[in-house]
Amino acid sequence: MITFGFITIHPNQENTYITEIARHSDSNTIVYRFIPTAIDPATEKVHGEKFNHESGVWETAVFDIPMYLYDRCFYGDDPLSIRSQPIMNWLKNRPYSTFIGLGLPNKWEIYNVLRSDEELAAYTPKTIKASSVPKIINKLIKDKKLLLKPKNGSQGKGIIGLMVTKGKVEALTHKNQKLITKSFLSKSEFSKWLDQLLSSRDYMCQQLLPLQDVDNHPFDIRILLQKNENGEWIEQGRGIRRGLKDHLISNINAGAEVLKYDDWVNALPVQQQALLTDGITTIINKVPKLLEREFLNLFELGIDIGFGIDGGVWILDINSKPGRKVILHSKEGKADELYKAPLQYSAYLEKQSLVKGVD
Known part of the structure; x- marks a missing residue:
């Protein structure tokens, strides 16, 4: 019997996802869900919920820490995080x-x-640490347009665009699907604001790439990679996220729509299709293996790829806790496979542990 635990910061977070995983589990698997603070440090017992296959509902339960754990914790500044x-x-x-x-x-x-990888470096926008106000101001004067990204962040939160235009500096941010623009008419005013920003959290800085379509909508390509029942990396699907007009980001929570990849790519000139396909193939073949070699074992990756108006292919972000909305919306009939994937990989890990035990 395999016990599988789904962990989130807040109770009932990603409720639909974990419930569908539980419904797709077999009789050899017990599925639990819980939050980290529900673990009793003295007994290591967990106060959480257990999925009842017969009734199809979650029931309150106290249980041992499950054998296989799925971390879906997204940290914020709240006390629970x-x-x-x-x-x-x-x-x-x-x-x-x-x-x-x-x-x-x-x-x-x-x-x-x-x-550090010769091939992947060509697809990685040159980035520096936003370590000081003078450093960023000098780069802004040179490049005219910059993007500040939090060193720790996800879902496009905290991203800021900086632009020099008509003798002033503009800072663009997003809030509740709205683009907020703050203008600075003097260097001292901008420096003071930037100093406060860099003191609040760690940022990275890179040139703002031309990643908009002909109607000035930002867009990117989301590719979901996961390990299958044999422990091999496979692509589960890809789709286009098209953001709101004149905005900086194309995240779903920022109002982006989802387009089918095949429909979108087939509208491109043949030469651009070839460049994009070649870049994507290199990225998805190399990135998972490289990251696992340098860091720790992974189960899934969401890779966001930008495609510039100049034909440039760029790795914009890599997320080890990706969502599934883009794939579910852009690839019909994929839901069952996505909901079974964490359970199938857990079963693979269990088989591997039994083989090692015999050896």
Whole structure:
């Protein structure tokens, strides 16, 4: 019997996803869900919920820490996140815990690994640490347009665009699917604002790439990679995220729509199709193996790829806790396969552990 645990920061987070996973489990698997703070440190018992196959509902339960764990924790600045992170670190270092994927470090570490590979470096936008106000101002004067990205962040949150235009600096951010523009008429005013920003969190800085379509909508290509029942990396699907007009990001939570990849790519000139296909093939063949070699074991990756108006192919972001909306919306009949994937990979890990036990 395999026990499978789904972990989130807040109760009932990603409820639809974990419920569908549980419904797709077989009689040899018991599926639980819980939050990190529900673990009793003295007994290591968990107060959470167990899925009842007969009734199809979740029931309150107390249980041992499951054999296989699926980390879907997204951390914020709230008290529960702050309390949960050290518990998750302990859990990942616990000898008897097996996570189906251990996740990735911050974006700066990922960037340096990608740049160290000769082929992938060509697809990785040159990035620097936003370590000081003068450094960013000098780069802005040179490049005219910059993008600031939080070193730790996801879903496009915290991204800021900086532009020099008509003798002033504009800072563009997003909030509740709205584009917010703040203008600075003097260098001192902008410097003060930038100093406060860089003091609040760690940022990375890169040139703002031309990644809009002909109607000035930002867009990117989301590719979902997962390991299958044989422990091999496979592509589960890809789709286009098309953001709101004149915005910086194309994340779903920022109002982006989903387009089918095949329909979109077939509208491109043949030469551009070839360049894009060649770049994507290199990226998806090399990235998973490189990241696992440099960091820790992974189960899935969401790779966001930009395609510039100049034909440039760029790795924009890599997420070890990706969503599935893009794939579910753009590839029909994929739902069952996506919901079974974490369970099938857990079964593979169980087989591997039994083989090692026999050896």
